[in-house]
Amino acid sequence: MLTLPDDLRGSFKDPFGDVYEDADALLADAGRPIVAVGDVVTYHLRQAGHVPAVALVDGRTEREAVDEAISDALADPEHRRAVENPPGAISEELLATLADAVDAPEPITIVVDGEEDLAALPAVLVTPAGGTVVYGQPGEGMVAVAVTPDAKAEMRSLLEQMTGDVEAALTTLGVDA
Template sequence: MLTLPDDLRGSFKDPFGPVYTDAAALLADAGRPVIAVGDVVTYHLRQAGHAPSVALVDGKTKREAVDAEIREALSDPEHRRDVESPPGALSESLLSALAEAVAAADPITIVVDGEEDLAALPAVLAAPLGATVVYGQPDEGMVRVDVTEDAKAEMRSLLEEMDGDVASALAILGVDATEESR
């Protein structure tokens, strides 16, 4: 549905919020619900006693398979949704599953066949104000993004620069496509 153009890749190098190495400290500062993007991030949040409302995982960290301990800790067949999304892209199935999971009463783990790295963008757009999206910053830690109007505007602006059907992607996420981003 959407793919990341090469000239936009640099926009994702710097973290979109403060970086933490301690999951308990991050959770103390986080709003609710918490949406986690990444296997290692989700694992650390769960180890700190908090199951994210939505977790997006792909079985990999830094393009390598996660170890068995993390894989087992993240397996939850009862509250699991399987989707496909190729690297450098956001698929319709990922966006739909994300929107449904954010609205669900129970925690949902979205297992991505492909790559979930870009999912922080639509997660911020789909999340309610006051929520927190957490994603991994390789070799640095976990990034906390507070879901505010400004964060939503920044993520929407980046999403609008991607190649593909932006209007349909926004509609799936429940974002008014006619409303201009700031």
């Protein structure tokens, strides 16, 4: 549905929120609900005693398979949804599943066949204001994005610069086009 153009890649180098190395500190500062993007982030939040409302995982970290301890810890069979999402893209299936998961009464793990790296953009758009989207920043830690109107506007602006049918993507998310 949407692909990341090469000239936009630089926009993702710097974190979109505060960087944490300690999950307990992040959880103390984070609003609810929490949406986690990434296996290692999800693992650390769970190890700290918090199951994210939505977790997006793909079995990889920094393009390598996650270690067995992380894989095993995230292998719970309940409330899982499987989606396909190619690298450098955001699929319609990922958008629709993410939008549904945020509204679910129980925590949902979205297992991505492909790559979940860009999912933080639509996650901020569908997470209620006051919530937090957490994703990993390689070599730095966990980035906590406070979901505010300004954060939503920033993520929407980036999404609108992607190649593809932005209007349909926003409609799939349930966001005004």
